[in-house]
Amino acid sequence: MLMNKQQVIDFLTTDFSLANLPDSFMQLRRIANDPHSDIADVVEVVRKDTELAASLLKLSNSSIYNNGSEQVGTIEEAAQLLGLRKVVESSLALGIIQEVKIDSEQFDLRCYWKRSLSVATIAEDVYLAAPRYLKTIIDPKMLYTAGLLHDIGMLALIQGFTDEMARIVDLAVCQGLPIQEVEQREFGFTHQDVGRILFKKWNLPEELQSVAGYHHNPIELRRRLLYPLVDLVYISDYICSVCSDHTASAFKPKMYEEVWKRSGISLSLIEDFADRMDEVYASTNAILTC
Numbered sequence: 001m002l003m004n005k006q007q008v009i010d011f012l013t014t015d016f017s018l019a020n021l022p023d024s025f026m027q028l029r030r031i032a033n034d035p036h037s038d039i040a041d042v043v044e045v046v047r048k049d050t051e052l053a054a055s056l057l058k059l060s061n062s063s064i065y066n067n068g069s070e071q072v073g074t075i076e077e078a079a080q081l082l083g084l085r086k087v088v089e090s091s092l093a094l095g096i097i098q099e100v101k102i103d104s105e106q107f108d109l110r111c112y113w114k115r116s117l118s119v120a121t122i123a124e125d126v127y128l129a130a131p132r133y134l135k136t137i138i139d140p141k142m143l144y145t146a147g148l149l150h151d152i153g154m155l156a157l158i159q160g161f162t163d164e165m166a167r168i169v170d171l172a173v174c175q176g177l178p179i180q181e182v183e184q185r186e187f188g189f190t191h192q193d194v195g196r197i198l199f200k201k202w203n204l205p206e207e208l209q210s211v212a213g214y215h216h217n218p219i220e221l222r223r224r225l226l227y228p229l230v231d232l233v234y235i236s237d238y239i240c241s242v243c244s245d246h247t248a249s250a251f252k253p254k255m256y257e258e259v260w261k262r263s264g265i266s267l268s269l270i271e272d273f274a275d276r277m278d279e280v281y282a283s284t285n286a287i288l289t290c
């Protein structure tokens with residue numbers, strides 16, 4: 001018997017590892033959104049989460065951030081080395097990643113997070129290259145969260161319905177179809193719908209809900225006011241997928257030239273970022289080894 005939407009909603013409410021966002025994540029998002037916050041605010045939050053604190057120290061002592069200087073031994077030193085933005089973003093990612101465990105050889109959780117972290121990183125750079133009018137609409141403080149969690153519905157389905165999702169992935173790969181099209185055909189809904197439900201449950205802003213619900217098919221989004229952030233995450237995801245040799249066809253976004261055109265972002269950006277992906281992957285691997 002195929003799973004149905006109500007079963008998924010029940011799982012999201014009771015059994016999903018992220019049924020409720022970690023307290024540290026919510027506190028760090030508030031700090032990120034507060035223009036008056038500083039490193040001391042972040043240090044206070046991280047200190048209360050021993051696992052997060054240990055991971056942040058490990059990150060600050062990694063070769064990518066600590067090039068042979070003295071070992072970092074305190075959260076304060078780590079914050080000074082990494083800077084406010086990197087500490088907040090890394091802590092957001094580490095706090096979420098540590099919460100989710102999937103005991104299955106059928107799915108590579110590290111690969112999932114590598115893609116999500118890469119999209120989060122690229123999204124901020126795409127924003128910097130975007131036309132001025134787009135920057136007046138998009139709240140840059142949402143970019144990292146949007147990229148990091150855009151595919152969270154996929155993660156929820158994999159954790160709660162592992163065998164069903166393994167079958168869906170196999171069908172998508174064998175038939176050369178995007179995974180969301182196979183989900184829609186087999187279930188009547190997609191991981192995008194699941195992500196949108198979850199974001200709404202978390203009381204995240206409507207812009208982020210739309211990212212979760214339309215990042216694979218932004219042309220289906222009807223509210224023009226919500227286009228910019230969704231388009232930017234779609235473009236970032238597209239860049240990550242085409243610049244990687246390891247992305248299966250089932251997980252590669254379709255090319256929607258209309259989205260690039262309406263966003264005012266040039267397709268030449270793909271080539272520009274191709275040379276930067278090794279740097280992006282190095283930073284994501286540093287987080288994933290913590």
